Amino acid sequence: MKRKLLFFAFFLMANLSMAQLKLQQLKTENRVNPIGIDAEKPRFSWVLSTDKKNVLQTAYEIQVKKGKETIWSSGKVASSSSIFNSYGGSQLPSNTRFTWQVRAWDNQGQTSEWVTASFQTALNKTDWKAKWINSGFANDTVNGVVPMFRKSFETKKKITNATAFVTARGLYEIQFNGKRMGDAYLAPGWTSYNKHLQYQAYDVTNLLNVGKNAIGATLGSGWYRTRLAWVHQQNIYGKETVLLFQLELTYADGSKETVISDNSWKVAESDITYAEIYNGETIDARKRIANWTSVGFNDSNWKNAVEKTFPIDYINASVNEPIKKHESFKPVKVFKATNGETILDFGQNLVGWVTLTAQGKAGDKITLSHFEMMDKFGNPYFTNLRSAKAQATYILSGNGKDFFEPHFTFFGFRYVRVEGIEGKINPEDFTAYALYSDMEQTGSFETSNTLVNQLQKNIQWGQKGNFLDVPTDCPQRDERLGWTGDAEVFSRTASYNFNANQFFAKWLKDVTADQYPNGAVPHVIPDVLKATGFGQPMQAAGWGDAGIIIPYNVFVAFGDKQVLEDQYATMKKSVEYIRNEAKNDLWNTGFQFADWLSYRVDDSKGMIGMKSAITDNYLVAQCFYAYSVQLMINTAKVLGKNDDVKDYESLLAKVKKQFQHEYMTTSGRLISETQTAYILALQFDMLPEALRPQAVERLVSNIKSYDYHLTTGFLGTPFLNPVLSRFGRNDVAYKLLLQDTYPSWLYPIKTHGATTIWERWDSMKSDSTFQDPGMTSFNHYAYGAVGDWMYRNIAGIDTKEFDGAGYKAITIKPQLGGELTYAKGSLKTNHGLVSSAWKIENGKLLWDVEIPANSTATLTFPTKKLTSITEGGTSIKATPSGTLDVGSGKYAFVMDI
Known part of the structure; x- marks a missing residue:
C-alpha cells in the first residue's frame, strides 16, 4: 500500500509539473537580453507555455531591479496582455544594466514561477564624450585605402562590466587585444546618415585584460560614400569617413572610466587597398601588419588621427538586428566554362562573400568574380550586373598560406569565376557565407x-x-x-x-x-x-x-x-x-x-x-x-x-x-x-x-x-x-x-x-x-x-486584426486543392507557435492544429461533411458554416472529405 501511495504521489507531482504554467522567450523591446536600449519606457514581452488546453493569462506582475533594488513593480495587473507591456517607473539612468522578472496567472488557477531577463540602457545624448575621428590621409577616399586605427589603454582594477558604443559615417570593424568584437558585419548598417544614424552597443567585458589593452578599428566607405545607383553618384552623405567610439568601464569597486575616440588614437593604412559596395574589395596580404591590435605593438611610426566636428545629437541606439553570417557553402561543383575559365558553383544563389585560403609567390593576384547564371553557351553571364564589377581581388604575401575574407562589400551570386590560381582548384579552399540581417526565422x-x-x-x-x-x-x-x-x-x-x-x-x-x-x-x-x-x-x-x-x-x-x-x-x-x-x-x-x-x-x-x-x-x-x-x-x-x-x-x-x-x-x-x-x-x-x-x-x-x-x-x-x-x-x-x-x-x-x-x-x-x-x-x-x-x-494560418493582431486571435482556414495530399505550416508568433498540418489518407482528412497559450482561434473545417468530424475520437459539432472556436492546445481532427 505504501508503494502504491508513493507511486500515486509521484504520478500526481509529475502531472502537476507538466501542467505548470511557464513563461518563456522573455524579450525587451523585441530582443533577448539587449544592451543599448534607448526607449524611455521599455516594453516587455513573454510567451506562456503549458500542456493544458484553453489557457489564457488573467494577470501578470513585472518587477524591474537595479542590482538587488526593485526600482519599479507593476503590481498584479489584471490583463491578458503578454506582449509589449511598458515599463511604468521613473526615468531609467543611462548605460545601466537592469534585470526584470515576470510572473503570470492563468484562467485555470495556475501561477508561474518568477522568470528573469535583463537589459541595459543606452547612452543619453549628453553622455557622449567621444570625438569623431578620421585618418587624415589624402588617399582615404571613396576609391582609396581603408585606414586602421589603434588605441592603447591600461586598467589597474578588476572590470565587472565593459560596454563599447560605436558608430561610423561609413562601416566599421573593431578588435580588442587581437580578438574581433561581436559578430555583426557591415555595421552600423545603412540609414539616411545625415538625418538618422544608429550606434551599436557591445558587451566587451570578456575581451579586456586587467592591465594593458589595445583597441583596433578599420573604417570602410560602405553605403556612406560608395557610389550608389546607376548614375555613378558617390560621396552622397559626405566625403570623409569617421569613427565614433566610446568604451564605458565599470570596476569591481564601483568606480567608472571612459575610453573615447580622439586624436590620441594612431592611424595607418590597412591591407585593404580598395573597398566598394558594387565593385568589391582588394586585399594585399603583403601589406598586412601582424598583431597590430595586440598589446605591445609598436605604433610609434603611426600618425595621429584627426578629430572632426560632425553632430551627434541625431544618433540613436540600434533598434534592429545587425547583419550577421549565417549559412556556409562549399562548392558543389568545380568546372571549366566553354571559354576555358574556371568556375565554382555553390549550388545556391546567395548574398555574402567567399573566403579563400591560398599560397603562392608574393604579388600573385587571385580574382574572384561573382555572378548569378551561366549562359546557354556554358559561359559566365556578367552583363546583368551592369557596371558593378563584383570582384574580390586577393594579392598573396608569399609567406606561406594566406587567408582572405572581405570586410566592407558584398555580392549576389551562385557562381564564382576564379582567376590567378595555377593548377587544379581545391574546393576546400573556398567557403561562401550568406550574410543577412539576423532576424529569427519564424x-x-x-x-x-x-x-x-x-x-x-x-x-x-x-x-x-x-x-x-x-x-x-x-x-x-x-x-x-x-x-x-x-x-x-x-x-x-x-x-x-x-x-x-x-x-x-x-x-x-x-x-x-x-x-x-x-x-x-x-x-x-x-x-x-x-x-x-x-x-x-x-x-x-x-x-x-x-x-x-x-x-x-x-x-x-x-x-x-x-x-x-x-x-x-x-x-x-x-x-x-x-x-x-x-x-x-x-x-x-x-x-x-x-x-x-x-x-x-x-x-x-x-x-x-x-x-x-x-x-x-x-x-x-x-x-x-x-x-x-x-x-x-x-x-x-x-x-x-x-x-x-x-x-x-x-x-x-x-x-x-x-x-x-x-x-x-x-x-x-x-x-x-x-x-x-x-x-x-x-x-x-x-x-x-x-x-x-x-x-x-x-x-x-x-x-x-x-x-x-x-x-x-x-x-x-x-x-x-x-x-x-x-x-x-x-x-x-x-x-x-x-x-x-x-x-x-x-x-x-x-x-x-x-x-x-x-x-x-x-x-x-x-x-x-x-x-x-x-x-x-x-x-x-x-x-x-x-x-x-x-x-x-x-x-490556412491567419490573424484577426485590431484586438486580435499579432495572433492573439487566430483564424485557421485551410483550402485544399491542386491535388496536394498534404500541407503543413507553422509560425512562431509573439504569443507562441501556431501550426496547421493536414493530409489526405485513405479517404479521410487528418488535420492537426496547435494554438499557443493565451491565444484563441476560429477554425474553419475543410470539409462539407461536418457530422464526420472527430477530435481524439470524440465527435465535434461545428457551426453550420463549418467553424469552431477553440482555445490553446493541440488538436487532432479527422473528417471525411
Missing part, C-alpha cells in the same frame, strides 16, 4: 508538391539576400536600393518567414526622415535618387504608400501598436499628399510605375497569340489610393483617432465613386481588360457588391484565355490568388500556383533550376537566352509575395 511551410516546396525555399532565400539591413530590390548589380514598392508588396510574406518587426521599424524611421515636405514618400529609402529623374518630390502608387501599408502590416503580424503610433504622422502626410494631388478625389496625375513588369507580348517568344497585359496607370493608382485610405481608417480606429476615422471614411466613399465613374462601365466592365485591373478592383472593393461576381468571372475568363497563366506585375501579383480564393475560385488559384510553364511561379524552378525569385517572369527565357540585361535580376523577392497566400490559404 515560418515554415511544406506540401506534397516538391516544386512548391522549392518555391517556398526560393522565397525565403530571396528575403535573406535582400534583407541586408535595408529591404533592397536586388543584391548584385549597380543598384541594391530600398525600393519601397518591392518592400510593400512583400511585407506580409516577409513577416511570416522571419520576425521582421524590428527590421521594418528601423527602416520606417528612414521613411520618415526622407519623406518630402509635401508628404510624398520617395521611390527608394534611403533616398539616394535625388540626383536622378526619380528624385522629385512625388509619390507613386504602390511604392510611396509603403509608408502606410508596411506599418499596418507590421501591426497586424506582430501586434506592435507602437509602430503605428510612431509612423502615424508620416502615414497621414503620405495620404494627404495623394489627396492634394488628386482632382475631385481622382488620382490621375503624376508619374506612376503602375503594374510594374506585367506581361508584354515581346517578353518571350514562348507564348504566341497572347496579348499584352498592361493596365491603365491611373486605374492602378486609384485602387491604391483607396487601399491607403482604408488602412488609414483602420489605423485611426486602432489609435482611437475618431475624427480621422470619420474623415477618411468619407474620403474613401468618394474615391470609390470616382473609380466607378472613371474606369468602369455601367455593366461593371473595366477600361483595362487585364488580370491586374480586376484583381485590384476586387481586392479593394472598388466595385458595387452586385457587380463583383461578374468581375470575378471576367478575371477567370482572362486567366483561361492565357491557358491558366498569370500576366500580372509587381502590384497585381500579390493579390491574384487571394482574390480568387476570397471569391470562391480557389480551383483557379491552385492552377496558377502549380502552372510550371512561362509565365508562372514554377517556370524558373522547373525549367532553369532557380534557387531564388526572379525579377521578371522570364529573366531567362525558355531557350536559355536572357531578358533585357539592363534589368534582369535573379534574386528579386517581389513576386515571392505569393508566400502570403500559401501560408494563409494552403496552411
Whole structure:
C-alpha cells in the first residue's frame, strides 16, 4: 500500500509539473537580453507555455531591479496582455544594466514561477564624450585605402562590466587585444546618415585584460560614400569617413572610466587597398601588419588621427538586428566554362562573400568574380550586373598560406569565376557565407508538391539576400536600393518567414526622415535618387504608400501598436499628399510605375497569340489610393483617432465613386481588360457588391484565355490568388500556383533550376537566352509575395486584426486543392507557435492544429461533411458554416472529405 501511495504521489507531482504554467522567450523591446536600449519606457514581452488546453493569462506582475533594488513593480495587473507591456517607473539612468522578472496567472488557477531577463540602457545624448575621428590621409577616399586605427589603454582594477558604443559615417570593424568584437558585419548598417544614424552597443567585458589593452578599428566607405545607383553618384552623405567610439568601464569597486575616440588614437593604412559596395574589395596580404591590435605593438611610426566636428545629437541606439553570417557553402561543383575559365558553383544563389585560403609567390593576384547564371553557351553571364564589377581581388604575401575574407562589400551570386590560381582548384579552399540581417526565422511551410516546396525555399532565400539591413530590390548589380514598392508588396510574406518587426521599424524611421515636405514618400529609402529623374518630390502608387501599408502590416503580424503610433504622422502626410494631388478625389496625375513588369507580348517568344497585359496607370493608382485610405481608417480606429476615422471614411466613399465613374462601365466592365485591373478592383472593393461576381468571372475568363497563366506585375501579383480564393475560385488559384510553364511561379524552378525569385517572369527565357540585361535580376523577392497566400490559404494560418493582431486571435482556414495530399505550416508568433498540418489518407482528412497559450482561434473545417468530424475520437459539432472556436492546445481532427 505504501508503494502504491508513493507511486500515486509521484504520478500526481509529475502531472502537476507538466501542467505548470511557464513563461518563456522573455524579450525587451523585441530582443533577448539587449544592451543599448534607448526607449524611455521599455516594453516587455513573454510567451506562456503549458500542456493544458484553453489557457489564457488573467494577470501578470513585472518587477524591474537595479542590482538587488526593485526600482519599479507593476503590481498584479489584471490583463491578458503578454506582449509589449511598458515599463511604468521613473526615468531609467543611462548605460545601466537592469534585470526584470515576470510572473503570470492563468484562467485555470495556475501561477508561474518568477522568470528573469535583463537589459541595459543606452547612452543619453549628453553622455557622449567621444570625438569623431578620421585618418587624415589624402588617399582615404571613396576609391582609396581603408585606414586602421589603434588605441592603447591600461586598467589597474578588476572590470565587472565593459560596454563599447560605436558608430561610423561609413562601416566599421573593431578588435580588442587581437580578438574581433561581436559578430555583426557591415555595421552600423545603412540609414539616411545625415538625418538618422544608429550606434551599436557591445558587451566587451570578456575581451579586456586587467592591465594593458589595445583597441583596433578599420573604417570602410560602405553605403556612406560608395557610389550608389546607376548614375555613378558617390560621396552622397559626405566625403570623409569617421569613427565614433566610446568604451564605458565599470570596476569591481564601483568606480567608472571612459575610453573615447580622439586624436590620441594612431592611424595607418590597412591591407585593404580598395573597398566598394558594387565593385568589391582588394586585399594585399603583403601589406598586412601582424598583431597590430595586440598589446605591445609598436605604433610609434603611426600618425595621429584627426578629430572632426560632425553632430551627434541625431544618433540613436540600434533598434534592429545587425547583419550577421549565417549559412556556409562549399562548392558543389568545380568546372571549366566553354571559354576555358574556371568556375565554382555553390549550388545556391546567395548574398555574402567567399573566403579563400591560398599560397603562392608574393604579388600573385587571385580574382574572384561573382555572378548569378551561366549562359546557354556554358559561359559566365556578367552583363546583368551592369557596371558593378563584383570582384574580390586577393594579392598573396608569399609567406606561406594566406587567408582572405572581405570586410566592407558584398555580392549576389551562385557562381564564382576564379582567376590567378595555377593548377587544379581545391574546393576546400573556398567557403561562401550568406550574410543577412539576423532576424529569427519564424515560418515554415511544406506540401506534397516538391516544386512548391522549392518555391517556398526560393522565397525565403530571396528575403535573406535582400534583407541586408535595408529591404533592397536586388543584391548584385549597380543598384541594391530600398525600393519601397518591392518592400510593400512583400511585407506580409516577409513577416511570416522571419520576425521582421524590428527590421521594418528601423527602416520606417528612414521613411520618415526622407519623406518630402509635401508628404510624398520617395521611390527608394534611403533616398539616394535625388540626383536622378526619380528624385522629385512625388509619390507613386504602390511604392510611396509603403509608408502606410508596411506599418499596418507590421501591426497586424506582430501586434506592435507602437509602430503605428510612431509612423502615424508620416502615414497621414503620405495620404494627404495623394489627396492634394488628386482632382475631385481622382488620382490621375503624376508619374506612376503602375503594374510594374506585367506581361508584354515581346517578353518571350514562348507564348504566341497572347496579348499584352498592361493596365491603365491611373486605374492602378486609384485602387491604391483607396487601399491607403482604408488602412488609414483602420489605423485611426486602432489609435482611437475618431475624427480621422470619420474623415477618411468619407474620403474613401468618394474615391470609390470616382473609380466607378472613371474606369468602369455601367455593366461593371473595366477600361483595362487585364488580370491586374480586376484583381485590384476586387481586392479593394472598388466595385458595387452586385457587380463583383461578374468581375470575378471576367478575371477567370482572362486567366483561361492565357491557358491558366498569370500576366500580372509587381502590384497585381500579390493579390491574384487571394482574390480568387476570397471569391470562391480557389480551383483557379491552385492552377496558377502549380502552372510550371512561362509565365508562372514554377517556370524558373522547373525549367532553369532557380534557387531564388526572379525579377521578371522570364529573366531567362525558355531557350536559355536572357531578358533585357539592363534589368534582369535573379534574386528579386517581389513576386515571392505569393508566400502570403500559401501560408494563409494552403496552411490556412491567419490573424484577426485590431484586438486580435499579432495572433492573439487566430483564424485557421485551410483550402485544399491542386491535388496536394498534404500541407503543413507553422509560425512562431509573439504569443507562441501556431501550426496547421493536414493530409489526405485513405479517404479521410487528418488535420492537426496547435494554438499557443493565451491565444484563441476560429477554425474553419475543410470539409462539407461536418457530422464526420472527430477530435481524439470524440465527435465535434461545428457551426453550420463549418467553424469552431477553440482555445490553446493541440488538436487532432479527422473528417471525411
